[in-house]
Amino acid sequence: MSSSQHEGQSWREDIAPYERPHTNYSVWQIINTLGPFFLLWYLAYWSLSISYWLTLAAAVVAGGFLVRIFIIFHDCCHKSFFKNRMANEMVGTITGILTCCPYYQWRHTHTVHHVTSGNLSKRGTGDIWTLTVAEYLSASWLKRLVYRLYRNPLFMFGLGPIYIFLIDYRFNRKRAGMKERINTYITNISIAGLAGLLCWTIGWQQFLLVQGPIFLVSGIAGIWLFYVQHQFEEAYYETDENWDYVKAALQGSSFYKLPRVLHWITGNIGFHHIHHLSPRVPNYYLERAHHSNHRLQDVQTITLRTSLRSLRFRIWDEDSKKYVGFRDIKGLSAKAKKYSAEAH
Numbered sequence: 001m002s003s004s005q006h007e008g009q010s011w012r013e014d015i016a017p018y019e020r021p022h023t024n025y026s027v028w029q030i031i032n033t034l035g036p037f038f039l040l041w042y043l044a045y046w047s048l049s050i051s052y053w054l055t056l057a058a059a060v061v062a063g064g065f066l067v068r069i070f071i072i073f074h075d076c077c078h079k080s081f082f083k084n085r086m087a088n089e090m091v092g093t094i095t096g097i098l099t100c101c102p103y104y105q106w107r108h109t110h111t112v113h114h115v116t117s118g119n120l121s122k123r124g125t126g127d128i129w130t131l132t133v134a135e136y137l138s139a140s141w142l143k144r145l146v147y148r149l150y151r152n153p154l155f156m157f158g159l160g161p162i163y164i165f166l167i168d169y170r171f172n173r174k175r176a177g178m179k180e181r182i183n184t185y186i187t188n189i190s191i192a193g194l195a196g197l198l199c200w201t202i203g204w205q206q207f208l209l210v211q212g213p214i215f216l217v218s219g220i221a222g223i224w225l226f227y228v229q230h231q232f233e234e235a236y237y238e239t240d241e242n243w244d245y246v247k248a249a250l251q252g253s254s255f256y257k258l259p260r261v262l263h264w265i266t267g268n269i270g271f272h273h274i275h276h277l278s279p280r281v282p283n284y285y286l287e288r289a290h291h292s293n294h295r296l297q298d299v300q301t302i303t304l305r306t307s308l309r310s311l312r313f314r315i316w317d318e319d320s321k322k323y324v325g326f327r328d329i330k331g332l333s334a335k336a337k338k339y340s341a342e343a344h
Contacts, residue, residue: 011246011250011277011293011295011296012246012277012278014289014292014293014295014296015274015277015278015281015289015292015293015296016278017292018278018281018282018285018286018288018289018292019080019278019280019281019285020083021075021080021081021082021083021282022282022284023082023083025282025284026081026082026282026284029072029283029284030072030091033065033068033069033072034069036065037062037065037066037068037069040058040059040061040062040065041062041210041214043058044058044059044062044210044214045202045206045210048206048209048210052209055209055210055213056213059210059213059214059217060213060217062214062217063213063214063215063216063217063218063221064217064218064221064265064266065265066098066099066214066215066217066218067218067221067222067225067265067266067267068264068265068266068267069095069098069099070095070099070101070218070222071266071267071268071269071283072091072095072267072283073091073092073095073096073098073099073101073103073106074110074267074269074283075267075282075283076088076089076091076092076095076103077092077103077106077107077110077111078107078110078279078280079280080279080280080281080282081282089103092107093183093186093187096187097187097190097191097194099165099218100165100166100169100187100191100215101165101169101187102169102180102183102184102187102188103183103187104176104177104179104180104183104184105169105172105173105176105180105183105184106169108173108176108180109125109126109173110126111126112125112126113125113126113127114276114279115245117230117248117249117252117253117276118230118235118236118237118238118243118247118248118251118252119237119238119239119240119243119248120132120237120238120239120240120243120316120318121239121240121243122240127230128226128227128230128231129147129150129151130237130315130316131147131315131316132237132315132316132317132318133315133316133317133318133319133324133329134318136315136329137329148314148326151314151326153311156223156227157220157223157224158220160219160223161215161216161219161220161222161223162219164219164223165215165219169184170184170188171184172184195207195211198211221266225256225266225269225270227310228254228256228302228307228310229253229254229256229269229270229272230252230253230254230272231310231313231323232254232300232302232309232310232313232323233309233313233322233323234251234300234321234322234323235251235252235300235316235322235323236248236251236252237252237316237318237321246277248276249273249276249277250273250276250277250296250299251299251300252276253272253273253275253276253299253300254272254273254299254300254301254302255270255271255272255273255290255297255299255300255301255302256269256270256271256272256302256303256307257270257301257302257303258270258303258304259304263287267283267284268283268284268286268287269283269286271286271287271289271290273290273296273299273300274286274289274290274296277296312325312327313325314326315328315329
């Protein structure tokens, strides 16, 4: 075993005690998450007759709790929320309906993300579309345009949640098994039925006025969290022959240091390096695992302020092993000539 493999194995042993879910903690998290969410949803509806500003205030907080519901769904997909497989599937399917995510479909793509994160040779499933400098410079003008639009914050965080959660997840992926397909159908029917019931009960306008901002707040926050935890300047990308799981987890996933209340509402997903090192650690143990060994704290740390810099990192430069922005492309004209010459 190489020294890096030994070190990686040592880190895994450090967090092994935190890989066993605690049923009481999980049940309590369901109660302190779904309870406030439904209460805030009703408060947002009730306040429509008083002031829509009050409705929006309640909706923003409810959106935060919907993110927390998604983390429960996320842990169920990793089979880390309960010890029992059936319990994970049941709770995962229910929370998937609330968050518009089919359980089996999302579990598959997210599992692929974990075993390919940072692997330049295996991009494209469950991750953010990333081109290298060489790929971007050799791409057609149309592909460059589409990539620029995709990477534009207005598209990614504005239209992105609508497309991903309301459209993309409604369709089964190619080669999906029967069980996965049925689960997607059940999720779609349940979402439509729940929305239809609420529209019939309180009116479609009132439903949209309440659910609309809740959905947008949670969707934008969810995509932002996923984006920022892998899109930082000195992230980790290697070709398949050089790719290493432990390095991808600890160098390619950030520690998003947030205020304690935001760590709570986001289910500690900011400790993303721990989660990628071992997806079997329940969200309520991630912080403890992080503090269990100083080596697990020696990772890329970003804050609310510094995380905003990630918006300008769009393309991966294999030479410098850093993310660069579109403006930096002008400084890479020599590379452009090189790849153009090679193409001809």
